[in-house]
Amino acid sequence: MASSSAAPVSLLQGVRVLSFGSFVAGNLCPLLLAELGADVVKIESRERPEALRSYHSPDHGELFEPSGLPTAALYAGLARSVRSVCIDMRAGAGRDTFRALVAHADVVVENLGPGTMESWGCSFEALRAHNPRLVMLSISGYGRSGPLAGHRAYASNINNHLGLTAAWAIDGTHFDVVAAVHGASAVVAGLAAVEQGAPGVHVDLAQAETGAALMAPLYLDALANGREWEAAPNEVPGALFSGVVRCAGADAWAAIELEDARDWHVLCEYLGRDDLDRHGLPVAPPPDREALRDAVEQWAAPLTPLQVTHKLQKIGLAAAPVQNSEDLWRDAQHRARGAFVEIAHPDIGPVEYPDTPSRLSRTPGRVVSRGARLGEHTAEVLETWLGSGATAVRELVDCGAIWQAPHEE
Numbered sequence: 001m002a003s004s005s006a007a008p009v010s011l012l013q014g015v016r017v018l019s020f021g022s023f024v025a026g027n028l029c030p031l032l033l034a035e036l037g038a039d040v041v042k043i044e045s046r047e048r049p050e051a052l053r054s055y056h057s058p059d060h061g062e063l064f065e066p067s068g069l070p071t072a073a074l075y076a077g078l079a080r081s082v083r084s085v086c087i088d089m090r091a092g093a094g095r096d097t098f099r100a101l102v103a104h105a106d107v108v109v110e111n112l113g114p115g116t117m118e119s120w121g122c123s124f125e126a127l128r129a130h131n132p133r134l135v136m137l138s139i140s141g142y143g144r145s146g147p148l149a150g151h152r153a154y155a156s157n158i159n160n161h162l163g164l165t166a167a168w169a170i171d172g173t174h175f176d177v178v179a180a181v182h183g184a185s186a187v188v189a190g191l192a193a194v195e196q197g198a199p200g201v202h203v204d205l206a207q208a209e210t211g212a213a214l215m216a217p218l219y220l221d222a223l224a225n226g227r228e229w230e231a232a233p234n235e236v237p238g239a240l241f242s243g244v245v246r247c248a249g250a251d252a253w254a255a256i257e258l259e260d261a262r263d264w265h266v267l268c269e270y271l272g273r274d275d276l277d278r279h280g281l282p283v284a285p286p287p288d289r290e291a292l293r294d295a296v297e298q299w300a301a302p303l304t305p306l307q308v309t310h311k312l313q314k315i316g317l318a319a320a321p322v323q324n325s326e327d328l329w330r331d332a333q334h335r336a337r338g339a340f341v342e343i344a345h346p347d348i349g350p351v352e353y354p355d356t357p358s359r360l361s362r363t364p365g366r367v368v369s370r371g372a373r374l375g376e377h378t379a380e381v382l383e384t385w386l387g388s389g390a391t392a393v394r395e396l397v398d399c400g401a402i403w404q405a406p407h408e409e
Contacts, residue, residue, distance in 0.1 A: 010037025011363040015191065016385070017107040018043060018098070019082065022050055024155070024176035025139050025183070025207065026111035027078040032184040033107070034081035035356040035365040041381050042082045042372070043098065045089065046403045049374055050075060063347055065373045067405055076345050076371030077353040085382075086375030086403040089120050093401035097382070098122065103130045104385045106194075107187055111139035114150045124202040135190035135201045137183050143206035153207070162211050167218050167231060175211040182210045240264060241289055244322055245300045247308055253322040254300060254308040263317055264292075270315055271295050345370045378404035 015038040019030040027042075027050070034040040044050055052075040056062060063071050085101075088094040099122070102108060108127060110117055117123055117138075124136045138144055141153020142161075158175050159165045183205050190201035212219075217237065218229045234255070236242040241258040258264055261278060264286065268277035273295050276288045286292070300308045305321030312319035321327070328334065329352075341355040358365030382388040382402075396402045 009363065010365070011358075011360060012036045012038040012188075012191075013363075015039070015107065016105045017041065017109060017187075018101055018105045020108075020110040020112055020117075021139070022111060023052060024078060024173045025179040026109070027052065027075075028177060028180035029137070029139065029183040029187075030082055030109050031078060031080060032180065032356075032358070032365075033109075033187060034368055036184075036188075036358055037363070037365075038107070040082040041085050041101070041377070041385075042079060043085050043087050043089075044374055046086050046374065047088070050079065052078060053374075060348070065347055065405070067374065069374050071347050071371075071373070073345075073348050073351050076343070076348055077351065079371045080343060080353070081368035082372065083369075083377035083381060084372035084374055085378045086405075087378075088400055088402070089122075091399070091401045093396060093399050095120055095122065097396060097401055099127070099130050100386055101381070102127050102134065105131065106133070106135060106191060108134060108136045109139070109183070109187070110137070113152055114140065114144075124200075128200050132200055133194050135187055135194060135203070137187050137190075137203045137205060139179055139183055139205045139207065141206065142208050144204045158207050158211060161208055162215055163218060164211070164215065167229065175207050178214060179205060179207040179210045240286055241267075241292060243293060245293075245297045245308070247300050247305045248302055249304060252305050254305040254319055255322055256296065256308075256312065256317070256319045258317065266315055267296070267312075267317060268292070270312075271299055341367050343367065343370050347373070373405050375403050375405040378402050 012033060015033070017030060017033050017038045017040040019026070019040060019042045021027050021030050021042070030040045030042065042050075046069075049069060053070045053072055055072050055074045057073045060073065065071050087098055089098065098120075102122075124134070124138075127136065128134055140149075141158055142148035142151055153161075155173055155176055156165075162175070164174065183203070186203040186205060190198075190203055193201050221227045221229055234243045236257055239257050240260060240263065242256065244253040244255045246252070247254050258267060265277055265279060268274065273292070276292050276295065303311070309319045309321050323331065329340070331339075334340065339355055340352045342350050342352050344350045356365035356367060379388075379390075379393045382393055382396075388396075393402070393404070397404065
């Protein structure tokens with residue numbers, strides 16, 4: 001990790017990351033590190049490139065890079081801000097090239113199938129021989145130890161394993177995103193530990209465990225009281241009053257929540273329902289909850305979700321419109337805070353993606369570059385990291401250890 005007396009322009013300035021990350025968790029975690037300032041290099045094989053390259057969006061058909069390899073807007077968004085190096089890890093010279101890069105790296109991220117890194121002779125202990133200060137993050141479904149360590153897992157497996165599907169719905173990426181954020185945080189902590197003298201750090205991150213950390217409200221009643229959790233639509237446990245109410249328009253709703261007796265009093269006064277008011281006295285459990293709900297629904301029926309939100313927020317109550325994906329894209333709050341960024345890609349065209357969420361005051365995160373084409377930076381990284389000249393690169397290309405994208409004029 002590079003050090004400098006000058007103030008860094010980014011949080012992870014000088015940090016070098018090698019990534020075998022794939023799918024959502026394995027791409028999003030390195031993206032977060034890259035947009036905090038790390039130099040992140042994604043490693044792929046030409047024979048088996050990133051699977052997300054073939055995940056075509058509804059708004060475009062099959063797209064291909066000039067090399068003939070597929071690409072997609074989903075991949076370009078999740079693999080942005082990183083550089084691409086193509087190494088064939090089946091070749092001895094390819095594995096040697098990777099180990100040489102590890103000697104100049106600070107971090108390795110991988111979420112490959114169980115035993116893959118070990119089969120290449122690239123376990124954490126093996127790589128530490130090349131870099132004693134290495135921080136390595138291994139993301140897997142169930143962790144790298146225990147009876148499920150050898151099990152392959154994707155989002156649907158993990159969601160069902162944890163009970164999210166039964167409680168919510170099938171969701172293909174929810175815990176991938178959670179794992180990616182946990183992983184990036186753990187890498188930053190590992191770098192800090194190494195700076196303080198730790199002899200390398202291996203982070204064994206199980207997506208099932210990061211997901212379970214969010215599932216506590218669904219588990220606690222069963223664990224503490226022996227009662228199976230049951231869905232209570234739109235009810236917030238412990239809230240005095242909560243729910244969504246229908247508004248004017250097709251499938252239009254607003255969410256409302258009252259925290260305490262003061263909120264109850266304010267809402268009753270605003271609606272002119274003195275008969276339901278307790279005038280600041282405790283109302284838990286509220287005896288007239290359904291009557292208040294009926295009164296709110298009658299009041300909200302001719303209003304839009306935004307009108308309901310603005311009127312209740314003006315009197316100090318928590319309310320918000322229930323939004324779909326298009327609403328979120330158009331949302332004035334997101335637009336005011338620069339939540340989206342347009343990124344032009346030579347094969348895909350301009351696409352708006354969520355901007356980096358890292359809003360540090362002195363070293364804010366930023367989008368570094370568009371999603372790279374496969375092998376676009378192979379020669380560049382070997383030169384800047386290893387000092388490899390054109391002849392050395394050509395020899396590696398000729399023996400099949402690496403591949404680089406054709407040069408475009």
